[in-house]
Amino acid sequence: MTSLPPFPRLTGSADVSVRPARPGDAPAIARVQATTWRTAYRAVLPAAVLDQWDDDAVTASWREAITAPPTPRHRVLVAVERDQVVGFAAVAPVADDPEAAELGPLLVEPRWGRRGHGSRLLAAVADLAAGDGVQRIQMWLPESDRVSAGFLESAGWAADGWARTLETGDAPLRELRRYTTIDGTGADR
Numbered sequence: 001m002t003s004l005p006p007f008p009r010l011t012g013s014a015d016v017s018v019r020p021a022r023p024g025d026a027p028a029i030a031r032v033q034a035t036t037w038r039t040a041y042r043a044v045l046p047a048a049v050l051d052q053w054d055d056d057a058v059t060a061s062w063r064e065a066i067t068a069p070p071t072p073r074h075r076v077l078v079a080v081e082r083d084q085v086v087g088f089a090a091v092a093p094v095a096d097d098p099e100a101a102e103l104g105p106l107l108v109e110p111r112w113g114r115r116g117h118g119s120r121l122l123a124a125v126a127d128l129a130a131g132d133g134v135q136r137i138q139m140w141l142p143e144s145d146r147v148s149a150g151f152l153e154s155a156g157w158a159a160d161g162w163a164r165t166l167e168t169g170d171a172p173l174r175e176l177r178r179y180t181t182i183d184g185t186g187a188d189r
Contacts, residue, residue, distance in 0.1 A: 016116070018124040021076040021088065026063035028085035029078065030055055033062075036107040044142045046170030065090065073101070073132055077124050079108060079117035086112035089121040091129065094138070101129045103139040106148075122155055130182045138179040140164065152178050 021029065038050055066076050071093060079087035087108035094100035103125055108117045129137055138160070141148050162177040 016079075016081050016120070018077055018079050018117075018120045021062075021066045021078045023063055023067050025076075025078050025085050025088075026059045026066060027055075029062045029076070029088045030058040032085060032088055032107055032109045033058065033105065035109050039110050040147070041142075041145075044144055044173070046168040046173075048169060075128060077121055077128075079112075079121050081112060081115070081117070087117045087121055089125050091125050091137075093132075093134075097136075099133065099135040101125075101132070101134045101137050103137055106139070118151060119155070122152075126180075126182060134182060136179055136181050138177055140175040140177050143174045143176050149176075149178065152180075156180050 034053055034055065037045055037053075042050065062076070065074070069075065073091075073093040075091050077089045077091075078085045079089075087106075089106040090104035092102050092104060094102050103122075106118060106121055106125070108121070126137060139152070139157075141152070143163070157178045157180040159176050160179050164175050164177075166173045166175065
């Protein structure tokens, strides 16, 4: 595994960029999440999660994450194309390791995929984490999500051998943890 390459700051062209989320972005973030889960994750997530989706509750949750994060290291970023939110990422500190951060969802609405939005979000997360003194970023992915796993692998991430099983009320959801380092030490860290 290689370490992450250098990343640009939170910039982009006038039409394409990544920036910190604003409270007004919460409905768009909820829309991206719902659309992505209903298309790309329909076979992975329990049907009840998708069938009982509550746009208002999810929007309120994202607004809270943006306006009142638990710590300054909890962040939500959005990918924007032509003034429209097309993707987002959330990152948080790892409670028992001050040199680690956990990437929560990193989702790009499928119709905006393959345009570099995911890579820009990943780069921005790494940039912010490095600024916080983080040396390792980790993320849990459903074991069956080969598309996201391939994307992370192409960016220098690897599985670290940890797995967990989440009870969903339906079939259990098995996830594998992936990680990368920022300081150049690679997988041997």
